[in-house]
Amino acid sequence: MLFTISISEKGAAERRETFDKNEIYVGNDPGNEVMLPKGDVSGWHARILARDGRFIVSDLRSRHGTYVNGRKIAEATIVREGDKICIGTCVLQLAVPKDRSRHAGQDADVGQREAALEAAREAVNRYRTLAKSRPDAFLPDLAASLQNLGMHLSNAGDHEPALEATREAVDTYRTLAKARPDAFLPDLATELNNLGVVLSDLGQREAALEATREAVDAFRSLAKARPDAFLPDLVTSLDNLGFDLSDLGQHEAALEATREATEMQRRLEVSPRPLGPTERGSA
Secondary structure: OEEEEEEEEOOEEEEEEEEEOOEEEEEOOOOOOEEOOOOOOOOOOEEEEEEOOEEEEEEOOOOOOEEEOOEEOOOOEEEOOOOOEEEOOEEEEEEOOOOHHHOOOHHHHHHHHHHHHHHHHHHHHHHHHHHHHOHHHHHHHHHHHHHHHHHHHHHOOOHHHHHHHHHHHHHHHHHHHHHOHHHHHHHHHHHHHHHHHHHHHOOOHHHHHHHHHHHHHHHHHHHHHOHHHHHHHHHHHHHHHHHHHHHOOOHHHHHHHHHHHHHHHHHOOOOOOOOOOOOOOOO
16 A cells, blocks of 8 residues: 655654555564664664555564554554554554655556556466366466465456456455365465455455455464464454454454454564565555
8 A cells, every 4th residue: 555654753853754564564674664763763763554545554573562542552552544553653554645646656557557567467367277277287277366466456446347356356265275275275264365365445345355254264273273474364354354344333342353363463573574465565
């Protein structure tokens, strides 16, 4: 998701930074997307998750805490445009640009994106033909190409075609996972997460919640067997679940999901990044 962060500090000029991703970290370590070289800012101080024009801020057990509109947060907290996030002596405010065409470099990428979309369509057509004659060999490639096509369509704002491609990818991975869950359940869980996002973009919130819940269940099962590999993906799917529940007005359940995600994130703080393949960049 494209958004900007305004960073201000008493006695210093305000600066703005623009991001086109779903998650960033804030702290005084140079590895953070937003680096605040201040003594009252921890190395990995806070995490910001962005989706659908809204944001979730989590404190990462920082020394001096993170504040939203003057209140110290103890768990993942939903913030909106204009809310003030205080980290040390710095104040951060988040916003979604009204005119995305102002994003640096975006216009220059249009031609490349159109070419990538055409290539994704061609790949789907090619693997669909191959999978008809040799499904054992090429059905996984068809599923992956459909997943890729759905991503490109979604990034282009073509949400209905993106939904069609993503649903077919889910159905294909479901078939594969039924035969070989060890190999394809992670792919199915990832694509269910993606399906939830596309459905949410189209306002189909009940269906989005159903898909996201299934993704959470799948990643919970995977993380139980291999926490080192799948806990980060479970964190992301729980964050998505919190968004979907909040969209439907189920605020207590949304808070429970984000609280669980925060607790798991704390367990991953020894190495807080990267968080895993299910995080949707530009989505």
